[in-house]
Amino acid sequence: MARPKEFDPETAVNQAMEVFWRKGYAATTPQDLVDALSIGKGSLYNTFGSKRELFLRALRRYRDTQTAALVETLEQPGPVKERVRAALTAIAETDLADPDHRGCLAMNSTAELARTDKEVADLSRRMLDVTEDAFHALIAEGQRTGEISPDRDPAALAALLTNTVAGMRIVGRVTETPDRLTRIIDATIDSL
Amino acid sequence: MARPKEFDPETAVNQAMEVFWRKGYAATTPQDLVDALSIGKGSLYNTFGSKRELFLRALRRYRDTQTAALVETLEQPGPVKERVRAALTAIAETDLADPDHRGCLAMNSTAELARTDKEVADLSRRMLDVTEDAFHALIAEGQRTGEISPDRDPAALAALLTNTVAGMRIVGRVTETPDRLTRIIDATIDSL
DNA sequence: CAAATTCTGTACCCACAGTTAAAAAACTAC
DNA sequence: GTAGTTTTTTAACTGTGGGTACAGAATTTG
Numbered sequence: 001m002a003r004p005k006e007f008d009p010e011t012a013v014n015q016a017m018e019v020f021w022r023k024g025y026a027a028t029t030p031q032d033l034v035d036a037l038s039i040g041k042g043s044l045y046n047t048f049g050s051k052r053e054l055f056l057r058a059l060r061r062y063r064d065t066q067t068a069a070l071v072e073t074l075e076q077p078g079p080v081k082e083r084v085r086a087a088l089t090a091i092a093e094t095d096l097a098d099p100d101h102r103g104c105l106a107m108n109s110t111a112e113l114a115r116t117d118k119e120v121a122d123l124s125r126r127m128l129d130v131t132e133d134a135f136h137a138l139i140a141e142g143q144r145t146g147e148i149s150p151d152r153d154p155a156a157l158a159a160l161l162t163n164t165v166a167g168m169r170i171v172g173r174v175t176e177t178p179d180r181l182t183r184i185i186d187a188t189i190d191s192l
Numbered sequence: 193m194a195r196p197k198e199f200d201p202e203t204a205v206n207q208a209m210e211v212f213w214r215k216g217y218a219a220t221t222p223q224d225l226v227d228a229l230s231i232g233k234g235s236l237y238n239t240f241g242s243k244r245e246l247f248l249r250a251l252r253r254y255r256d257t258q259t260a261a262l263v264e265t266l267e268q269p270g271p272v273k274e275r276v277r278a279a280l281t282a283i284a285e286t287d288l289a290d291p292d293h294r295g296c297l298a299m300n301s302t303a304e305l306a307r308t309d310k311e312v313a314d315l316s317r318r319m320l321d322v323t324e325d326a327f328h329a330l331i332a333e334g335q336r337t338g339e340i341s342p343d344r345d346p347a348a349l350a351a352l353l354t355n356t357v358a359g360m361r362i363v364g365r366v367t368e369t370p371d372r373l374t375r376i377i378d379a380t381i382d383s384l
Numbered sequence: 385c386a387a388a389t390t391c392t393g394t395a396c397c398c399a400c401a402g403t404t405a406a407a408a409a410a411c412t413a414c
Numbered sequence: 415g416t417a418g419t420t421t422t423t424t425a426a427c428t429g430t431g432g433g434t435a436c437a438g439a440a441t442t443t444g
Contacts, residue, residue: 167359191383
C-alpha cells in the first residue's frame with residue numbers, strides 16, 4: 001500500500017513508558033521522546049497524535065504488565081499468607097532496586113494528573129479495583145483453608161492490602177534502606 | 193529603612209501553597225502565582241527568588257500545619273484505638289470533602305519530584321518519620337494500657353499505620369464514595 | 385528636604401514546548 | 415513505470431515558561 005514504518009510502535013510505547021515513568025508527564029518534552037524512541041518528530045506525531053495520547057498508551061501498557069505480574073505472583077501455589085508476603089516483598093524489592101526510585105507509574109500519574117485528567121483517574125481507579133479483587137479472592141481462599149480467621153471482613157482486608165501496596169509505592173520513593181518497608185510488610189502479614 | 197511591602201509574604205506563601213497543591217509543581221506557572229497572590233512579577237521574584245524557592249517555602253508550611261494537626265488529633269484524650277480511628281477518619285473526610293481531590297501536597301510532590309529534588313525527598317522522608325514516631329508513641333501507650341497486645345512490634349505497627357495514611361492520601365485522589373476508605377479504616381483498626 | 389533604600393509595575397528577553405507543514409522518499413498495485 | 419499512499423526529514427511557527435531590567439513610587443534616616 002504505502003511506505004512501511006521503520007520502527008515498531010509497540011516498542012516505542014514501551015520506551016515512552018520508561019521516559020514518562022522517570023520524568024513524569026509534564027516534565028517530559030517531545031524532544032525527550034524523540035531522543036528515547038530514536039525517531040523524528042514527524043513520525044512521533046504522525047503515529048501517536050499527541051503527547052497525551054502517547055502517554056495514555058504508555059500508561060495502559062504499564063497497567064497491563066503490572067496487574068499481570070501481581071496476579072501471577074498471587075496465583076502461585078503455597079500458603080495464602082506467604083503469597084501475600086511474596087507479592088509485597090516483590091514490590092519492595094523492585095522499588096528499592098531501582099536506582100531511579102521511580103515508584104509506580106500509575107500512582108505517580110494519579111498524583112500529578114488525576115484532578116485534571118479523568119481518563120487517568122479512571123484508569124487508576126480500575127487498577128485499584130482489579131488489585132482489590134485479586135486480594136479479595138485470595139483472602140476468601142485463606143478463610144476457606146482456615147489460614148485466615150472467618151471473622152474478618154474479606155472485603156475490608158482486601159481494601160487494606162491494596163491500600164498498603166499503594167502506600168508502599170509512594171513511601172518507597174523516599175526510602176533507601178529496606179527496614180521501613182520490611183516493617184510494613186511484617187506488620188501487614190501479622191495483621192491478617 | 194525603605195519602602196515597605198504592600199503584601200504579607202506569609203499570606204502569600206499560603207496562597208502559593210494552594211496553587212501548587214491544586215496544580216502540582218511543573219504545571220504551576222509564574223503567571224498562576226502572580227494571579228493567585230495578587231502581586232506583580234517583580235514583587236514575586238524580588239521576595240521569593242524563584243519558583244522553586246517559593247515552592248519549598250509552601251511545602252514546608254504545609255508540613256508544619258499538617259503534622260501539627262495530626263499530632264493534635266492523636267493527643268486527644270480517649271482510648272488509643274479511637275484516637276487512631278479519629279485521625280484516619282479525619283484524613284478520609286478531608287480528602288473526600290475536597291471537591292478538587294488534591295490529596296496530600298507532600299505525597300503529590302514526592303511522586304512528582306522526589307527523584308530529581310533531594311530537598312523534597314528529604315522533607316517527605318522526615319514527615320513520614322515524624323508521623324511514624326507519633327504513631328509509635330501512641331501504640332506504646334496502648335500496650336501500656338492493655339488496649340493493644342504487647343506481642344505486636346510497636347515499630348512495625350507504627351510503620352503500618354504511617355503507610356496506611358500515605359496510601360489513603362493517594363487512593364483518596366481517585367475515590368469519590370467513602371466506602372473504600374471506610375473499609376480501609378475498619379480493617380486497619382481491626383488489625384491493631 | 386535630600387539621600388538612601390527597598391518595593392512595584394511594565395516591559396522585555398531567550399529558550400523551548402508542543403505541534404504543524406512541506407517536501408522528499410519508500411513502498412504496493414496496476 | 416507511474417499512480418497512489420504513507421512515512422520520514424527538515425524546517426518552520428506560535429505561545430508561553432521562567433526570569434531580568436529598569437523606571438518610578440514609597441518609605442526611613444539625617
